[in-house]
Amino acid sequence: MDRADKPSSPSLWPRLVPRGGHLLAFAVLLASLLLVWMAWSSARTREMRAAEQQFASFSDEVTEVVLQRLVQYELLTRGGVSLFASVARPTPRQWQSYVEAMGVPERYPSVLGLGFAGYVPNARLPALQLEWRDSGYGLLSVRPRGVRPAYGPVLYLEPRRPENVASIGYDMYSEPRRHAAMESALLTGRARLTAPVQLVQDGPIPRTSLLLYLPIYRAGDQPRTPEARRESMQGWIYAPFHAAEMIDMLIAPRLASRHARLRIVDVTDGGEQLLYDGGEHDGTPAFKRSFTRAVYGRTWRFDFASAPVDQAVPGLHALTGILGLGLVAALLLYGVAFALARTGDRARAIAGRLTEEYRRSELRFRAAMQYSAIGKALLDSRECIVDVNPAFAAMFGRSPDALIGLPFESLFELREGESLLRDDGEGVWRAMRRFQRPDGGVRHVHLTYSPVPGTVGQDVAGLLQLEDVTERLLAEARVHALNRTLEARVALRTRELMRANQELESFAYSVSHDLRAPLRAIDGFSRILAERYADRLDEAGQGYLTRVRRAAARMGELIDAMLQLSRLSRSALKVETVDLSRTVAEVIEDLQVAEPVRRVEAVIEPGLEVAGDATLLRNLLQNLIANAWKFTRDRDPARIEFGLTAAGEYFVRDNGAGFPQEYVDKLFRPFQRLHTEEHFAGHGIGLATVRRIVERHGGTIRAEGAVGEGATFYFTLPGPTEL
Incomplete structure (x- = not known):
């Protein structure tokens, strides 16, 4: 700071401290301010404590309402247990009558139904399916497919809505979160809740849902040990419901009336899984309260937040007014006396400051002009x-x-x-x-x-x-000239690429027509030679002739594969939503029908959809699954997996022959093979086709493998709304 910027006025301290007759006014001001503050602070503390106690009572009341509704759900499922106690296994008609009599849709709108899932060991599954068919219930298809020690398929689920009917046969025991609750209910004999899950009825719509399970043991059995309970286990009565809708229906009006907020979080496994988040969300809450409750085998944390202070403690408004009046009165008395003494000094200080500011402004303006x-x-x-x-x-x-x-x-x-x-x-x-x-x-x-x-x-x-701006204009002119030159070069390169594509099409035409004539001649004459002169050729000659015909046939197959690969880049994409999980299941089913003696364990993640050309994507999956099927023929059992990684990559994994990782670059080149024709037949064009299809959809593909340990192919595709 230069001298012009330093204040030239005397120190402000003598002017701020009262002098003479102002000393008493200043003392009265301090005393009145202190008394007003003490009175207001004491009253405010009482109001805050009373409001906080009311908020604690309110949070306990809301928590109890939520827990009581879960108790009602437990009583609902226990009614189903009573039905099984009177009938060994109720018929679907008896189960439907029971659910209608309970009035589940009317009394519990957030409950999607009341169902029964049987406990079926692996050895009893065929007998159950046969019994189900003979009873006139139709074919019981347990999904997801695969061999497991035990199953928990949905057998009954009422009321009979289309989405409930679609879930019949779903093996809930195979899904980890449902499995954990079902297993805990089986071993303890008590009702158990799941962690947040995605219900089959909801489809791809993400919703926070829970299932309450209650175990059923054979009539007359009262097993006391976990082993005895598993031996006597018949199944589970369960009630699926939407947690957020259930809680919101119960407590939303209460939260709205208090302008409060509630978050319910499942903290059972050490992490946090949000179950409900509702109520007011604006402003800083006056009070917060957090506690946990044990809820049917799970641990829920209830996080309550009150309204801001002005709404949570309405009594503070009156106290603020009283405080304001006291402060105004005290300051007004002192201000009138002190203002008179300060008026003259302020007038002189303002005049000097304005003069100094005018001089500095003039100096700054001149400096800005000069430099x-x-x-x-x-x-x-x-x-x-x-x-x-x-x-x-x-x-x-x-x-x-x-x-x-x-x-x-x-x-x-x-x-x-x-x-x-x-x-x-x-x-x-x-x-x-x-x-x-x-x-x-x-x-x-x-x-x-x-x-x-x-x-x-x-x-x-x-x-x-x-x-x-002369130099800038000249630079812009040079840039425009350079752009015109670049545009001319791009046009030239485009014409060259079009000419190259035309030459490639001509080459494909030549391959498909001109090369087939010599191959047909070789195949025809060799067949005539084998038919007419077979008796004149010894065993070695006939072997040579057979190899000639086999080589000609393989040449024809390679030409067909090469033409198929060239057509992939020319055909137009017909974009639609494709269910990859269903396509993989169909491909594996076709392969299993063709080779029924093979034992292959297929693990398919459900509900994986993408946007793309259905024909090309089926071709892609056929090549990858057939590749895994071929290279796992020496494994018993063979294992093929299809799913989606956390990074958003789809994968096909097998436990087959594998390949050396250092040769991974050869996998996706046409006619490049890492195994001999005698061990694994093929043309070397399948993975090249896969790569071309993935790239046409704007994705990427890579592979990982080791000799004797299997291989994994990772690829990316756009989601259902990205193309």
Whole structure:
């Protein structure tokens, strides 16, 4: 800070401290402020404590309402247990009558139904399916497919809505979260809740849902040990429901009336899984309360947050008014006396400060004019130059004295009748202009004119600023010329690519027509030779002839594969939503039908959908699954997996022969093989086709493997709404 910026007035401390008759007023002010503050603070503390106790009672009441509703759900499932106690296994009609009598849809809107899932060891599954079919219930298809020690398929689920019917046969025991609750209910004999799951009835719509399971043991059995319970296990009565809808229906009006917020989080497994988040969310809450409750084998945390202070503690409004009145009264008494003593000093201080600010403003303006790199000139009311800075004079190649007094418009090249200065109603205007320097050089400038207030001086009416943009304009012209050159090169390269594509199409035509004629001749004459002269050829000659015909046939197959690969890049994509999980299941089912003796364990993640060409994507999956099927023929049992990684990559994994990782680059090249024809037949074109299909859909593909440990192919595809 320079001397001009340092305050020249005396110290402020003597003026701030009361003197003489003001000392008593200052003491009264301090005492009154202290008393008002103490009274207000005590009353505020009482109000806050009372409001906090009310909030604690409210949170306990809301929690109890939620837990009581779960108790009602347990009683609902226990009614189903009673039905099984009276009937060994109720028929679907008896189960439907029971659920209708309970009035589940009307009494519990958030419950999707009441169902029964049987406990079926692996050895009893065929007998159950046969019993189910003989009873006239139709084919019981347990899904997801696969061999497991035990199953928990849905057998009954009422009311009979389409989405409930679609879940019949779903093996809940195979899904980890459902399995954990079902296993705990089996071993303890008590009702158990699942962690948040995605219900089969909801389809792909993400919703927070729970299932309450209650075990059923054979009639008359009262097993006391976990082993005895498993031996006597018959199944589970379960009730699926939407947690958020159930809780919101119970407590939303209560939360709204108190402007409160509630979050319910499942913290059983150490992590946090949100079950419900409702109520008011705006502002900083006055109170917070968090506690946990054991809920049917799970641990729930209830996080309550009250409304902001002004809503949670309404009594503070009256206290704030009283505090304000007390402060105003105390300050008003002191302010009247003290203001009179301060008025004279303030007037003198303001006058001195304004004078100093005016002087500093003048110095800053002059410094900005003198050292600015932009040309600046001051104009009078007749549009003549009053003053210029060095940058302005250097721009025109003249001295500052030679420019003063000249009409501003005389410096530029103007057409007849044209004027630079114009009034557009706002005073400030901008324009691009050119002028010629005394040395003959032509310059282009960006001109900005703005009016100057009259307080600067009566002889100054406007400020003119010039920025030399000659080099920028020349650079832009060079860029435009370069762009035109690049466009010409792009057009040339495009024509070359089109010509190359035409040559490739001609080559494909030649392969499909010209090369087939010699192959047909070789195959035909060799067949005639084998038919007519077989008796004249020895065993070696007949072997050679067979190898010739086999080689000709393989050549024809390679030509077909090469043509198929070339067509992949020319056909138009027909984009639609494709269910990859279902397609993989169909491909594996076809392969299993073709080779029924093979034992293959297929693990398919359900509900994986993408947007793409259905025909090409089926071709892609056929090649990958057939590849895994082929290379796992020496494994018993073989295992093929299909799913989606956390990074968003689809994968096909097998436990087959594998391949050396250092040769991974050869996998996706046409006609490149890592295994001999005698061990694993093929044309070497399948993985090249897979790569071409993935790239046509804008994705990528890679592979990982090890000899004797299987292989995994990872690929990416757009989601259902990305193409």
